[in-house]
Amino acid sequence: MAIEIKTTWKGNMQFESTNPGGNLMIDAGSENDDIGSGYRPKALMLNSLAGCSGLDVVSLLKKMRAEVENIVLEVTADLTEEHPKYYKNVHVVYKFYGSSFKKDKIIKAVRLSEEKYCGVMEMFRQFAVVTTEIIYIEK
Amino acid sequence: MAIEIKTTWKGNMQFESTNPGGNLMIDAGSENDDIGSGYRPKALMLNSLAGCSGLDVVSLLKKMRAEVENIVLEVTADLTEEHPKYYKNVHVVYKFYGSSFKKDKIIKAVRLSEEKYCGVMEMFRQFAVVTTEIIYIEK
Numbered sequence: 001m002a003i004e005i006k007t008t009w010k011g012n013m014q015f016e017s018t019n020p021g022g023n024l025m026i027d028a029g030s031e032n033d034d035i036g037s038g039y040r041p042k043a044l045m046l047n048s049l050a051g052c053s054g055l056d057v058v059s060l061l062k063k064m065r066a067e068v069e070n071i072v073l074e075v076t077a078d079l080t081e082e083h084p085k086y087y088k089n090v091h092v093v094y095k096f097y098g099s100s101f102k103k104d105k106i107i108k109a110v111r112l113s114e115e116k117y118c119g120v121m122e123m124f125r126q127f128a129v130v131t132t133e134i135i136y137i138e139k
Numbered sequence: 140m141a142i143e144i145k146t147t148w149k150g151n152m153q154f155e156s157t158n159p160g161g162n163l164m165i166d167a168g169s170e171n172d173d174i175g176s177g178y179r180p181k182a183l184m185l186n187s188l189a190g191c192s193g194l195d196v197v198s199l200l201k202k203m204r205a206e207v208e209n210i211v212l213e214v215t216a217d218l219t220e221e222h223p224k225y226y227k228n229v230h231v232v233y234k235f236y237g238s239s240f241k242k243d244k245i246i247k248a249v250r251l252s253e254e255k256y257c258g259v260m261e262m263f264r265q266f267a268v269v270t271t272e273i274i275y276i277e278k
Contacts, residue, residue: 001218003182007189009210015193017186020168021178026190027160028198039160041190042259043142044183047156050146051165051180054154059167071148079140084261120181122223127265 014038045087045124046075052120053092056113066105069098069139077128090128092121097137110134153177184226185214191259192231195252205244208237208278216267229267231260234274242275249273 007017013028015038025038039047050073061067074093079085094110114121114132124130146156152167154177164177178186189212200206211234216226233249253260253271263269 002215003185004215005182005185007193007212009197013194015190017189019178019182019186021166024178024186028194029159039158039163041187043144043158044187046142046144047158047163048180048183050156051154054146055152055167058148073146076141076143083255085258086262116222119224123225123266127262
């Protein structure tokens, strides 16, 4: 399966990029004296990672009948100091909100995403040390 | 330097994710019977790649006084068939629009992004075969 995207310069430090879910603006941010606005490209990698794994977990918990009230994923990533700057260490915290958690199923869903389904996490493991953590927040 | 993002489930197959440039919606797409809308997470990796390298090239061409009228980056990426599905081959076409191109400087700018500045491309090279191509479109 092939995915294609097209990215067009809009002047200054701004680009418009296609995605199957709609177009998005990309921008270098104010440290580069641009006047436009848009998403920072390097952080988009982390949005991709969280979205990929989050969608896996929601889908798996539904199949396992282990739904929770809410899910928040927090991703923290360290960049190397030298060019080209890439992510060296990436930590993903899965926060589950609710009550009477089916913890065995939640752990299984997170593990299945990490190890089997999340292609973005598989890609991240090729350049970064990826660690994960589960936190339960009882309501 | 650390980058942090937070991604919150919004119900169905939709998440809202933070980015230094603003929040974005992420969604699994209609093949997964969702009713929401948002960007597809795996394609966001390609938006990240194109944005990162595109910004490098714009910035370098400005410094080199080799501006062009427009730039379009087309990224095509093949996914593996088996889970976890990751990008195996990635091809980036840099299309330059204008006239009287300073081709030596344009080639140099693309090479500098590829080899030195674009951290996202460096990450992609750890899991995919990345190839690039330059096309000039005279106006």
